[in-house]
Amino acid sequence: MNVLRRDDDPAPRPTRQPRRPAQEQRKQRQAPPEEDQRIAFVTGGTRGIGLACALELLEDGHRVVVGSRNRPDRLPEGLAWVPCDVTDPKQIDAAFDAIEAEVGPVTILVANAGITNDGLVLRMSDDDFTSVVDANLGGAFRVAKRSIRPMMKKRWGRIIFISSVVGAMGQTGQANYAASKAGLVGLGRSLAREFASRNITVNLVAPGPIETDMLDALGDDTKAAIVEAVPLGRVGTPDDVAAAVGFLASDGAAYITGATIPVDGGLGMGG
Numbered sequence: 001m002n003v004l005r006r007d008d009d010p011a012p013r014p015t016r017q018p019r020r021p022a023q024e025q026r027k028q029r030q031a032p033p034e035e036d037q038r039i040a041f042v043t044g045g046t047r048g049i050g051l052a053c054a055l056e057l058l059e060d061g062h063r064v065v066v067g068s069r070n071r072p073d074r075l076p077e078g079l080a081w082v083p084c085d086v087t088d089p090k091q092i093d094a095a096f097d098a099i100e101a102e103v104g105p106v107t108i109l110v111a112n113a114g115i116t117n118d119g120l121v122l123r124m125s126d127d128d129f130t131s132v133v134d135a136n137l138g139g140a141f142r143v144a145k146r147s148i149r150p151m152m153k154k155r156w157g158r159i160i161f162i163s164s165v166v167g168a169m170g171q172t173g174q175a176n177y178a179a180s181k182a183g184l185v186g187l188g189r190s191l192a193r194e195f196a197s198r199n200i201t202v203n204l205v206a207p208g209p210i211e212t213d214m215l216d217a218l219g220d221d222t223k224a225a226i227v228e229a230v231p232l233g234r235v236g237t238p239d240d241v242a243a244a245v246g247f248l249a250s251d252g253a254a255y256i257t258g259a260t261i262p263v264d265g266g267l268g269m270g271g
């Protein structure tokens, strides 16, 4: 393959919670023939929530490509990788071109890539603000826009934005991040309205604190304070988020668009 890489290295999958028996049975159904498989692209799909989403979609029988800035050392079997920095329109175009040439048109997009750069507003530079908004909100806009035409041709598409509970609640030290995640809601609902007639649904998942590198960066004390505030009394797992994404990408979610599904242990209730 030219740009894409299928890594057949039998790397261990990241720890996933054991599935319930019914779910297990569902997952064991045979994958459809390749010509009937849908093609999913997950930005920021090399670790954390994005990787869990990619694995969920793979288990659901789709062909899955993940994108990121850095080439991962290893990828679980079945996933392909393409370089795709969502702040760079040229890389986005090249990534979609490569996927279309080597796999086919993307009809499931999970716009998951995101960053933080925390700080109190009085110490937050313009660049601290705009760089986070550009990656999280601008990046989602760019990949969604690039994905739409092929979905329109297929008259079927699923776009799923990964927002955050922080978008609705706000968070001290995260004005840039919260603004970007709240912005995704307006973006998603507008796209949902614009493309509903083309049978393209656009939804959001708003995770609460999820056990990933991003959360680890906050340190143990902050994490403990967050857990204290979560009604379910724990941080979530990437699989918790991936389950909602898998549902939104499925035929079962055909009549859902413009919605935000919280996956936050109850943290944002009422928000």
Ligand SMILES: NC(=O)c1ccc[n+]([C@@H]2O[C@H](COP(=O)([O-])OP(=O)(O)OC[C@H]3O[C@@H](n4cnc5c(N)ncnc54)[C@H](OP(=O)(O)O)[C@@H]3O)[C@@H](O)[C@H]2O)c1
Residues within 6 Å of the ligand: 043, 044, 045, 046, 047, 048, 049, 050, 067, 068, 069, 070, 071, 084, 085, 086, 087, 112, 113, 114, 115, 135, 139, 162, 163, 164, 165, 206, 207, 208, 209, 210, 211, 212, 213, 214, 215
């Ligand atoms: N973890 C949480 O508690 C939590 C809560 C709510 C929402 N979220 C959201 O969930 C998403 C995933 O978070 P996570 O915790 O899984 O983060 P993570 O572990 O830090 O992973 C981030 C992923 O995004 C990629 N990425 C970062 N900047 C990128 C860019 N400019 N272009 C393309 N890929 C980029 C990273 O790969 P490279 O560095 O190689 O590019 C990596 O694959 C984010 O949008 C985040 O805001 C997370």
